[in-house]
Amino acid sequence: MEQIHPTRMELIRIKTQIKRAEQGKDLLRQKMDALIAEFFQIMRGVSESRKMLEKVDEAARHSLHLAHAVDDSVALKSAALATRSGILLDISGKNIMGVPVPVIEKRRFSKTTFERGYGILGVSGRIDEVADHFEAELDLIIELAETETALRRLGEEIQKNRRRVNALEQIMIPELKKQAKFIKIAIEEREREDLYRLKKMKKIIERKKVIEPEGW
Incomplete structure (x- = not known):
């Protein structure tokens, strides 16, 4: 045990530290419980989004395989190249129980046939369907990126x-209690x-009074 001054003032100081440490522990537990509740609430939404993403991804891949099998590969590649473009995201932030988390502006990236950049005459409905599925998948991926x-x-x-x-709980408070x-x-x-010394002194004084009465 480190050097401790065994005084009443030191005892009062350590008891104050114990009280503050226990209050801090209680506040941290309350915060942790609130964070856990928020975590599981978001987790439920993430689980649903993941299931939906799996379904959309499966549909997107199926439509792509179908387009590969039926449509002209040149038309498919041309449509893919025509729709290539960057994605701009507006990202801000918010606090959840003091924890900073990103917020992505909710907007859909699904486009119309005219917005995709390829000519509608040389593209089949199957290629449009491929674009629809993968754009929907992109929407879900961005949404999941925020929540995850x-x-x-x-x-x-x-x-x-x-x-x-x-x-x-396991180190600081037990150590302070040990010191106290x-x-x-x-x-x-x-x-x-x-007290023992006082009693001894009292007996010595009383013995002297018996041996040396007053007035001698």
């Missing part, structure tokens, strides 16, 4: 809070010694 990032950051914050609670107990025992022992 929020989920990951909340998970990291939950783990961080759990480590803090464990440190307070040590000081209390030391003070009680010192008081017993002081």
Whole structure:
């Protein structure tokens, strides 16, 4: 145990530290419970979005294979090249229980046939269907990117809070209580010694009074 001054002032100081540490632990537990509730609420939405993404991806791949098998490969490649373009996202942020998470502006990337850039005369309905499916898949991927990032950051914050609670609960508070107990025992022992010395002095004084009566 580190050097501790066994005084009443030190005992009061350590007891104050224990009280603050326990209050801090309770507040961290409350925050962690709220974060966990928010985590599972988002998790339910993510699970549904993932299932939907799997279905859309399966439909997109099926339509692509069908277009490859039936349509002219040149027309398919030309349509793919014509629709290539960058994607601009407006990203802001918000706080969930003090945790910063990204917010992507909700907008759909699905386009009409005219907006895709290829000529409608040289493209079959199957190629349009491929574009429809993959654009819908892109919408879901962007939506999932936002929610999964929020989920990951909340998970990291939950783990961080759990480590803090464990440190307070298993290390700091027990150590402070151990110090307080040590000081209390030391003070009680010192008081017993002081009381013993006082009693001894009193007996010595009384014995002197008997041996040397007043007036001698």
